[in-house]
Amino acid sequence: xxxxxxxxxxxxxxxxxxxxxxxxxxxxxxxxxxxxxxxxxxxxxxxxxxxxxxxxxxxxxxxxxxxxxxxxxxxxxxxxxxxxxxxxxxxxxxxxxxxxxxxxxxxxxxxxxxxxxxxxxxxxxxxxxxxxxxxxxxxxxxxxxxxxxxxxxxxxxxxxxxxxxxxxxxxxxxxxxxxxxxxxxxxxxxxxxxxxxxxxxxxxxxxxxxxxxxxxxxxxxxxxxxxxxxxxxxxxxxxxxxxxxxxxxxxxxxxxxxxxxxxxxxxxxxxxxxxxxxx
Amino acid sequence: xxxxxxxxxxxxxxxxxxxxxxxxxxxxxxxxxxxxxxxxxxxxxxxxxxxxxxxxxxxxxxxxxxxxxxxxxxxxxxxxxxxxxxxxxxxxxxxxxxxxxxxxxxxxxxxxxxxxxxxxxxxxxxxxxxxxxxxxxxxxxxxxxxxxxxxxxxxxxxxxxxxxxxx
Numbered sequence: 001x002x003x004x005x006x007x008x009x010x011x012x013x014x015x016x017x018x019x020x021x022x023x024x025x026x027x028x029x030x031x032x033x034x035x036x037x038x039x040x041x042x043x044x045x046x047x048x049x050x051x052x053x054x055x056x057x058x059x060x061x062x063x064x065x066x067x068x069x070x071x072x073x074x075x076x077x078x079x080x081x082x083x084x085x086x087x088x089x090x091x092x093x094x095x096x097x098x099x100x101x102x103x104x105x106x107x108x109x110x111x112x113x114x115x116x117x118x119x120x121x122x123x124x125x126x127x128x129x130x131x132x133x134x135x136x137x138x139x140x141x142x143x144x145x146x147x148x149x150x151x152x153x154x155x156x157x158x159x160x161x162x163x164x165x166x167x168x169x170x171x172x173x174x175x176x177x178x179x180x181x182x183x184x185x186x187x188x189x190x191x192x193x194x195x196x197x198x199x200x201x202x203x204x205x206x207x208x209x210x211x212x213x214x215x216x217x218x219x220x221x222x223x224x225x226x227x228x229x230x231x232x233x234x235x236x237x238x239x240x241x242x243x244x245x246x247x248x249x250x251x252x253x254x255x256x257x258x259x260x261x262x263x264x265x266x267x268x269x270x271x272x273x274x275x276x277x278x279x
Numbered sequence: 280x281x282x283x284x285x286x287x288x289x290x291x292x293x294x295x296x297x298x299x300x301x302x303x304x305x306x307x308x309x310x311x312x313x314x315x316x317x318x319x320x321x322x323x324x325x326x327x328x329x330x331x332x333x334x335x336x337x338x339x340x341x342x343x344x345x346x347x348x349x350x351x352x353x354x355x356x357x358x359x360x361x362x363x364x365x366x367x368x369x370x371x372x373x374x375x376x377x378x379x380x381x382x383x384x385x386x387x388x389x390x391x392x393x394x395x396x397x398x399x400x401x402x403x404x405x406x407x408x409x410x411x412x413x414x415x416x417x418x419x420x421x422x423x424x425x426x427x428x429x430x431x432x433x434x435x436x437x438x439x440x441x442x443x444x445x446x
């Protein structure tokens with residue numbers, strides 16, 4: 001009997017282990033682009049994910065539209081109430097805008113945003129840790145590229161698009177991911193620092209000097225635009241706690257609660273003309 | 280011979296599709312559930328016990344690499360752990376009786392715990408910063424995996440018994 005027949009299982013296992021050892025080792029040092037092999041797997045299986053999620057959404061929609069009309073009625077009442085307040089807001093803002101800018105200036109500023117937003121649905125979350133990444137149902141065919149800012153349906157920052165960008169699917173790195181960095185500033189005391197994720201539902205604001213002073217729990221943080229990926233002024237989250245860092249006493253240890261949650265990322269907006277610009 | 284290998288690969292591909300569908304449905308329903316539920320591990324365990332070590336290793340490779348492709352971790356870590364999980368599950372299950380429910384659940388629990396230990400060790404070795412135990416919730420994953428895997432077998436046995444009674 002040939003060796004292959006005798007030791008078939010062991011040889012296959014050895015081959016597979018060596019194969020994995022190779023694909024892990026070629027990624028060292030870390031930070032390199034995703035391999036064609038990894039992208040290929042993503043391209044093959046992401047449409048399956050899209051179909052499965054679509055099926056679940058279909059069942060949920062069927063339930064919501066046909067069987068749970070009471071919830072629709074309740075939502076309708078709530079929407080009417082919200083609509084009332086929104087129209088008041090719009091009137092107020094119109095008054096302010098007419099005072100602040102001429103009509104031409106207004107048109108010019110609005111033109112910059114025209115066609116710059118691509119709405120997308122979330123079709124999947126990270127398979128290992130849901131706080132790391134999500135997958136959306138828009139890709140290069142819709143004008144999406146890597147490094148575009150992504151916001152939730154309430155306008156709060158969710159993250160940025162990263163490779164792999166498929167034809168109709170894209171991966172989004174969440175701001176809660178450990179490797180994510182966002183330059184942010186607090187709205188009241190102007191504390192500026194780099195917000196990084198902790199791969200759970202809170203983030204950390206780093207490099208804020210203890211001598212800076214100010215800053216309080218509940219204070220809102222917005223993007224600064226310094227990182228050249230996220231446009232300035234996007235709402236990010238609020239300061240959850242603020243103490244002097246025990247390890248590096250010259251800095252503050254600030255925990256941030258992001259505004260976005262899994263309940264607000266079913267639909268997201270990709271900003272295709274931000275400073276990241278899909279570079 | 281070649282036909283068998285091709286058939287195995289094709290069936291492993293179909294098994295992976297099943298895992299992707301289950302993972303997607305779980306993610307669409309409750310994203311936080313994915314911390315304690317790993318659809319890829321359940322599929323690898325289930326089919327490895329049914330089909331043996333070679334099929335288990337091939338399916339483990341496919342499922343693991345797909346899991347890596349849908350995550351930001353190092354590509355290949357889950358691939359390697361699931362390859363070993365599939366192989367050893369298939370290998371051991373051919374040598375001991377894992378048919379009774381409790382023994383089946385215990386066997387799957389042991390294999391899942393070993394997989395988790397290996398995954399943690401590899402991640403610590405390759406990319407220590409990326410480990411997050413989600414406040415210990417991640418350690419529930421082997422328990423959930425073992426429970427679901429053995430329930431699948433129990434369901435299969437129950438269906439077969441019903442069909443036999445009907446025939």
